[in-house]
Amino acid sequence: MKFRLVGTTVPAVEVYFEQVGEEMITQSGGMSWMSEGVSMSSDTNGGLLSGLGRMFAGESMFMAHYKAQQAGATVAFASTVPGSIISINMKNHPNGLICQKGAFLCSQSTVNLEVTFSKKFSSGLFGGEGFILEKLTGRGTAFLEVDGDVVEKELKQGEVIKVDTGNVVAFQNGMSYDIEMVQGFKNILFGGEGLFLTKITGPGRVILQTQNIKEFAGVLSRFMPINSR
Numbered sequence: 001m002k003f004r005l006v007g008t009t010v011p012a013v014e015v016y017f018e019q020v021g022e023e024m025i026t027q028s029g030g031m032s033w034m035s036e037g038v039s040m041s042s043d044t045n046g047g048l049l050s051g052l053g054r055m056f057a058g059e060s061m062f063m064a065h066y067k068a069q070q071a072g073a074t075v076a077f078a079s080t081v082p083g084s085i086i087s088i089n090m091k092n093h094p095n096g097l098i099c100q101k102g103a104f105l106c107s108q109s110t111v112n113l114e115v116t117f118s119k120k121f122s123s124g125l126f127g128g129e130g131f132i133l134e135k136l137t138g139r140g141t142a143f144l145e146v147d148g149d150v151v152e153k154e155l156k157q158g159e160v161i162k163v164d165t166g167n168v169v170a171f172q173n174g175m176s177y178d179i180e181m182v183q184g185f186k187n188i189l190f191g192g193e194g195l196f197l198t199k200i201t202g203p204g205r206v207i208l209q210t211q212n213i214k215e216f217a218g219v220l221s222r223f224m225p226i227n228s229r
Helices: 048-056 121-126 185-190 213-221
Strands: 002-006 012-016 023-027 031-034 038-043 063-068 074-078 083-089 097-099 104-108 111-117 132-138 141-147 150-155 160-163 168-172 176-181 196-201 204-209
Touching: 002 083, 012 083, 012 104, 023 074, 031 063, 083 204, 104 111, 104 132, 141 168, 141 204, 150 160, 160 204, 168 196
Parallel strands: none
Antiparallel strands: 002 012, 012 074, 023 063, 023 104, 031 074, 038 063, 083 141, 097 132, 097 168, 104 141, 111 132, 150 204, 160 196, 168 204, 176 196
8 A cells, every 4th residue: 555645734645555455444424535446335343332432532433444446546535624644654553552532534444443541530531532532553554634733752751741632643552641730820810721731751652733623713713703693
C-alpha cells in the first residue's frame, strides 16, 4: 500500500493499492472518492459490543471496509474540519497508541481500533473528553485527523507537559495521563483556560493539535443569528 496526502485546508489521504486483497477501514461515511476495482462492505468490526464502544468514543458504530479487487485501485478519505492528517506507523508503537475521541480517520485492516477507559476517575470526570478514549494496536499504517496543525513532542523520563485537553490528539500507551486543576482563584475566573489541564508524563511521544475545535465552535457561535421568535 502506498499513499499521498492531498490538499492543505481540508486535506485528504489517497491510498494506492499495490496488490489485490489490500484493505482499508474507516468509520461509516468516511470515504470521499474511489476508483473502480474497490469493493465496499460494512460491519461492526469485532461485534456489537465493539461497535457500541466505538460509538461512545466518538466514532460510528459500523466500520466500512474497502478492499482492492485489482492492483492500482485507489480510495481517498478526507478530514471533516480544517486541519491536518498524520500517518502513524504502528511498528513505532508496539504497545499501542491512545487517541482522543474522533481522532481516528482510517487505517489498514491490520490495525485494531478499540475503546479504552481513563485509568483514573478524575481524568475521565474532568478531562473534557469523558471516560472513553480510543486505542490503536496491531501493525500497519493508521491515519489520524488533526484540527489545525500538528505538533509532536518526545518526552524524556519524568518530563511533564500540561495541555488544554482539546489540544491533545494522541500519546503512547503506558504514559501517565492525569488531569490537574488550574492553580489560583483569579486564574480560574479570568484565565480563560477552563478549570483543568491534561498532564502527560514521559517517557514517550505526544501528538498535539494547534486548534481546539470546541473553542473554535464557541467563537463561531457568537456570530450566529439568534432566532427572535
